[in-house]
Amino acid sequence: MDFQPNNKSKNKKILDKEKVNPRVAMHSFHRYYGKLIPAIPAAFIKEFSSEGDLIFDPFSGSGTTAVESLKHNRNFMGIEINPLAKKIAEVKTYPLRNKIISELNEKLMYIIRNNDFEINESDFPYVQNRDHWFKDFVQRDLIIIKKSIDYLFDDDRGNEIVNKEQYRDFYYMTVSAILRNVSNADTMHVFPGISKRMRRLEAEGKIHIDVFSSFERAIKKRASYYNYYNSKCKAKILLDDSTTANxxxxxxxxxxxxxxPPYISSVRYIETLKLEMYWLEYITCSEDYSILAHKMLGNDRLQKKEYETVNYTPYAEINNAIKDMEQRDKKSAKIISEFFLSIEKVIENMSLVLQKGGKAVIKISDSKIKKTKIETGKLMTIIAENHGFKLYDVFLDKINDNSRSLLTARNTYSDIITNDYIIIWEKI
Ligand SMILES: C[S@@+](CC[C@H](N)C(=O)[O-])C[C@H]1O[C@@H](n2cnc3c(N)ncnc32)[C@H](O)[C@@H]1O
Known part of the structure; x- marks a missing residue:
């Protein structure tokens, strides 16, 4: 294997050309840390597949590959372990109709603005430090919105709506999409936190939250997103663990x-969305949180007893990296070894589902752990070559200037080296 980034790659040119094309608005439905840029799936779906084919993403997240698959008349199958991400991706790929959403929007806003719902303590979801994150009136308004959605779609009123659950999910996910904006947390930060900037704006009286108006704007805007595909192709997202999914x-x-794929460590995807996951009741107690965190690839929330024994892989080069780290920091060594042991299982699944000659396009960065660079993509390619793949192409993809805030976040929180690799494997 010659894992040298190819500067003259034809695929790099294809990708660069795709980047100037406009992206569909649906990609902006919900923020999600670690989203792919849509040009990556768009370029390679066109290059390596035909209409009606099945596209797969074992870490489907908020569904960027899913949306681009439908846009290009391909079917999609994805796996995602985070139930909120799965729902976001589903809502983005449901065949909802703009016109029906617009009609429902009017009814829903009428219910919200004319409500006389009683609010009890049992209506408040479990949110750790709820009053720290949300003002009293915001909490009440969010509960009114939730009750109004449930009222609109309950058995008496909602039954004549075709695909009622899908339309209801659209509203729930829009609540999720605006949640950070109506909370006390800084929207500029990846992880929820109440920054100095927010405190200053608050003290200067510059924070004006109007939950109902924010929600109304958000549902109107998102109604117009449902025009990006009209094919018979479908997206299916499985709530599962890619390392064990059958x-x-x-x-x-x-x-x-x-x-x-997720980075080796330090990016806690659920932490970035915890307010939304609490509010939408995907996390209903602190155990829910830690159970999910432990299932995520790249989990770094390890207790001492969990890293007493470090396991090795069948690959000398990966083991060298693990052993080198073990001498300095056992916990990090464990995180690295768990990452590669898990990713091998995902690669086995990728190899199982892919047709002969089919391609796997992977965007990944090197990681820096305790000042040591881990060449994640190269090491993953060593594993892939043991599971029926050959390296087809590899090139560097410069992170675009628009994602500067993400870049800062990546460096601050995850110490990730800012070279993104695009690696293409072929199934032999
Ligand atoms: C880099 S993100 C993918 C983002 C996605 N491409 C998008 O555009 O939204 C990686 C995803 O892998 C998911 N994940 C982590 N461990 C997983 C596992 N064991 N099985 C399935 N998904 C997992 C995370 O929840 C996260 O959504």
Whole structure:
């Protein structure tokens, strides 16, 4: 294997050309840390698959590859372990109709603005430090919105709406989408926190929160997003763990994989969305949080007893990195070894579902852990070559200037080296 980034790559040119095309508005439905830029799936779906083919993403997140698959008349299958992310991706790919949403919007806003719901303590969801994160009136307004959605879609009123659950999910996910904006947390930060900037704005009386108006604007705007595809293709997202999911029924059915796996450590995807997950009741107690955190690839919330024994992989080069780290920091060594042991299982699943000649396009960065660079993409490619893949192409993709805030976040929180690799494997 010659893992040298190819500066003259034809695929790099294809991607660069795709980047100037406009992206569909649906990608802006909900913020999500670690989103792919849509040009990556768009470029390679066009290059490596045909209409009607099945595209797969084992870490489907908020569904960027899913949306681009439908946009290009391909079917999509994804796996995601975070139930909120799964729901966001589903809502973005449901075949909802702009006109129906607009009609429902009017009814819903009428209910919200004319409500006389009684609010009890049992209506408040479990949110750790709830009063720290949300003002009293915001909490009450959010509960009124929730009650209004449930009222609109209850058995007496909602039954004549075709695909009632899907429309209801649209409203729930829009609540999720505006939640950070109506909370006390700084919207500029990746992780929720009440910054100096927010305190200053608050003291200067510059924070004006109007929950109902924010929600109304958000549902109107999102109604217009449902015009990006009209094909018979479908997206299916499984709530599962990619390391253990049983994909035997998809054996050989996938034409192309486009994915960006989690980083080796330090990016706590659920932490970035915890307010939304509390409010939408995907996390209902502190145990829920830690159970989910432990299932995530790259989890770094390890207790001492969990890293007493460090396991090795079948690959000398990966083991060298683990052993080198073990001498300096056992916990980090454990995180690295768990990452590669888990990713091997995902790669086995990728190999199982992919057709011969099919491509897997992976966006990944090197990581820096305790000042040591871990060449994640190269090491993953060593594993892939043991599971029926060959390296087809690899090139560097410069992070665009628009994602500066993300860049800062990546450096501050996860110490990730800012070179993104695009790696393409071919199934042999
Ligand atoms: C870099 S993000 C993918 C973002 C996605 N491409 C998008 O555009 O929104 C990685 C995703 O992997 C998910 N994940 C982590 N561990 C997982 C596992 N064991 N099985 C399935 N998904 C997992 C995380 O929840 C996260 O959504």
């Amino acid at each position: 994909l035997s029924k998809y054996k050989g059915k996938v034409k192309l994989i486009v994915t960006n």
